[in-house]
Structure formats: C-alpha cells, structure tokens
Amino acid sequence: MFQQLLAIIIIAFFLIRLFEQKKKKQISANEFLVWLIFWLSALIAIIFLKQIDILVAKLGFSGTGINVLVYLALLALIFLVFRMRLTIAKMEKNISELNQALTLKK
Amino acid sequence: MKIVTVIPAYNEAVKIEKVITKLKPYVTEIIVVDDASQDNTFEIAQAAGALTIRHIINRGQGAALRTGTQLALGRDADIIVHFDADDQFQAEDIPEMIAPICDGSADAVLGSRFLTKKSKLPKSKEYIIMPLARLVNRLFFGIKLSDPQSGFRALSRKSAEKLTIENDGMAHCTEIIHKLFKNNDRIVEVPITVVYHEFGQKLSGGFKIIKDIIIQKLIK
Numbered sequence: 001m002f003q004q005l006l007a008i009i010i011i012a013f014f015l016i017r018l019f020e021q022k023k024k025k026q027i028s029a030n031e032f033l034v035w036l037i038f039w040l041s042a043l044i045a046i047i048f049l050k051q052i053d054i055l056v057a058k059l060g061f062s063g064t065g066i067n068v069l070v071y072l073a074l075l076a077l078i079f080l081v082f083r084m085r086l087t088i089a090k091m092e093k094n095i096s097e098l099n100q101a102l103t104l105k106k
Numbered sequence: 107m108k109i110v111t112v113i114p115a116y117n118e119a120v121k122i123e124k125v126i127t128k129l130k131p132y133v134t135e136i137i138v139v140d141d142a143s144q145d146n147t148f149e150i151a152q153a154a155g156a157l158t159i160r161h162i163i164n165r166g167q168g169a170a171l172r173t174g175t176q177l178a179l180g181r182d183a184d185i186i187v188h189f190d191a192d193d194q195f196q197a198e199d200i201p202e203m204i205a206p207i208c209d210g211s212a213d214a215v216l217g218s219r220f221l222t223k224k225s226k227l228p229k230s231k232e233y234i235i236m237p238l239a240r241l242v243n244r245l246f247f248g249i250k251l252s253d254p255q256s257g258f259r260a261l262s263r264k265s266a267e268k269l270t271i272e273n274d275g276m277a278h279c280t281e282i283i284h285k286l287f288k289n290n291d292r293i294v295e296v297p298i299t300v301v302y303h304e305f306g307q308k309l310s311g312g313f314k315i316i317k318d319i320i321i322q323k324l325i326k
C-alpha cells in the first residue's frame with residue numbers, strides 16, 4: 001500500500017513537471033503526448049496492480065504484476081536509448097556537414 | 107592532367123612541411139585539411155605552399171578527407187590522391203599509384219602494404235588488426251584485398267564524384283573500399299612502402315575501427 005502511494009507521488013511529480021515543460025514550450029506536442037501516455041499508463045498500472053497480478057497469473061506467467069511492469073519499463077528504456085543513438089548519429093552527421101560547408105565557404 | 111593531393115592533418119606540425127616538400131615534384135596541387143589542430147599545422151602547411159583549409163572543430167580523418175576531396179573536385183582535379191600527413195607514405199610511389207588511372211585501366215588505385223614491397227609493420231598490426239579487418243571485409247562485404255586499411259589511394263575524377271564518405275572517423279578506409287566496389291569502379295592494388303616511425307594507432311584504435319564499422323552497418 002505504502003509503496004503504491006510512493007509510486008503515485010513520484011508519477012504525479014513527473015506529470016506536473018511534464019505539464020510545466022509543456023507550458024514553457026520546452027517540448028514538442030508529440031514528445032508531450034508520448035510522455036503523457038507513458039506516465040498515465042504507469043499510473044493506471046500502479047493503481048490496478050492487484051488486477052494486473054491476477055491477469056498475469058491467468059496468462060500463465062509466474063511472478064507478479066510489478067515484475068511485468070519492470071520488464072516493460074526495461075523495454076521502454078532500451079527503445080529510448082536506441083532512438084537516442086539514432087538522433088545522436090544524425091546530429092553528428094549534421095555537425096560534420098555544417099563544419100564542411102563553413103570550411104569550404106572561405 | 108591535374109593531380110591534386112588531399113592531406114588530412116591533425117597535429118602534424120612537426121612533419122607536415124617535409125611531407126609537402128617531398129610531394130611537390132609529383133603533383134599539381136596540394137590541399138591540406140587541418141582538422142582543428144592544437145599546434146600550428148595550419149600556418150606551417152600554408153607557408154610550405156599548400157592550399158590549406160581549416161576545420162573549425164575536429165571531426166576526424168574521414169571528415170577531413172571528405173572536405174578535401176570536395177575542394178579538389180571544385181578545383182577541377184582529374185586525379186585525387188589521398189595521402190597521410192605523418193610522413194609514413196613515400197611521395198616516390200605516386201607515379202606508380204596514378205599510372206593505372208592515367209592509362210585508363212583503373213578508376214581507383216589502392217596502395218597496399220602487403221604486396222611485393224615490404225613495409226615493416228608493428229606486430230600487433232600485422233598479426234591481429236589486419237587479419238581481423240580483412241575478415242570483416244570478407245564477411246560483411248565479400249571483398250578480397252591484400253590491404254584492408256590503406257590510407258594511400260588515388261581516385262579518378264569520376265570515381266571521386268560518385269564516392270560519398272560518410273564515416274567521420276578512421277573506419278572510412280573500409281567504407282571507401284566498400285563503396286568503390288559498390289560503384290563498380292575498376293580497382294587496382296599497387297604495392298607501396300609505408301614507414302613506421304613510431305607505432306601509429308594502438309591496438310585499441312584498431313578495435314575502435316571495427317566497432318565503428320559494425321555500428322554503421324547496424325544503424326543503416
């Protein structure tokens with residue numbers, strides 16, 4: 001019970017921050033939506049942990065709902081890191097192109 | 107025929123002047139791309155009579171070659187020769203390197219340290235890095251060459267125009283070979299002599315190249 005409360009508080013903190021960032025226009029509408037869905041689904045998952053436990057058991061997995069959430073979180077992280085790598089690779093390429101254009105302009 | 111050498115240079119103040127002086131009798135124009143060196147490579151190269159340009163930030167040898175090759179094409183080069191700034195290659199090898207392009211029998215010529223002329227390589231390079239690099243070439247690209255990592259190459263204008271170097275770092279050697287093959291260029295290997303004044307890249311550098319190649323392969 002206490003753990004759930006703690007998790008909800010943490011999620012609420014991130015949600016508030018998210019809305020702040022949105023208001024200050026620090027993130028794009030798309031990015032905002034992705035994170036909103038992410039944190040809201042986390043919130044729902046935490047609130048309905050018992051039901052998820054039952055569902056997971058019914059599907060034939062050993063372990064509890066929280067385990068499944070950790071797996072999902074890990075997957076999400078791997079995906080995000082992958083995306084970040086792609087973004088960085090693209091950025092590196094752009095930097096090199098800029099650098100070349102500047103060098104040759106003189 | 108306008109023969110333009112492109113020399114990527116990073117902190118080569120000690121050697122660059124000698125390299126330029128030795129090259130002069132063999133080529134029409136010398137382009138030095140100073141890759142944001144911390145020493146005065148730029149000033150020395152300029153004073154030595156090379157057309158010298160400078161990257162604002164260090165982007166690596168591949169990036170410097172890309173910039174230099176672009177400039178060479180803009181200056182109507184018929185043949186572009188990539189040459190290192192560290193005085194390891196021999197300017198005297200240039201006539202043999204460009205001969206196959208001049209007589210129209212090849213589009214790209216790669217210098218090889220492993221054909222008849224014997225370059226003395228550090229042991230780690232000869233027995234670990236090179237066999238590994240050859241293996242990567244063979245496995246990933248189905249390419250058989252005696253020297254998988256040579257930085258000494260001559261390209262015809264046509265070949266250079268088709269070539270897009272994407273790898274900023276040292277993995278461009280393998281990348282260029284791969285793309286020359288893909289562009290259906292006629293490739294010839296010519297024996298060259300490479301002198302190892304001191305150990306160039308360390309073993310770790312060799313592994314970084316292989317890592318870069320694999321990552322690039324995966325990102326695509």
Ligand SMILES: Nc1nc2c(ncn2[C@@H]2O[C@H](COP(=O)(O)OP(=O)(O)OP(=O)(O)O)[C@@H](O)[C@H]2O)c(=O)[nH]1
Nearest residue numbers: 114115116118141166167170190191192305306307
């Ligand atoms: N533009 C640019 N050139 C570089 C950089 N690092 C090295 N170089 C140049 O690349 C050339 C070759 O560098 P080396 O470190 O000797 O690499 P290598 O010849 O492949 O390795 P060895 O066979 O061990 O000598 C030299 O002309 C260097 O000046 C860099 O960060 N940027």
Ligand SMILES: [Mg+2]
Nearest residue numbers: 190192194306
């Ligand atoms: Mg070297």
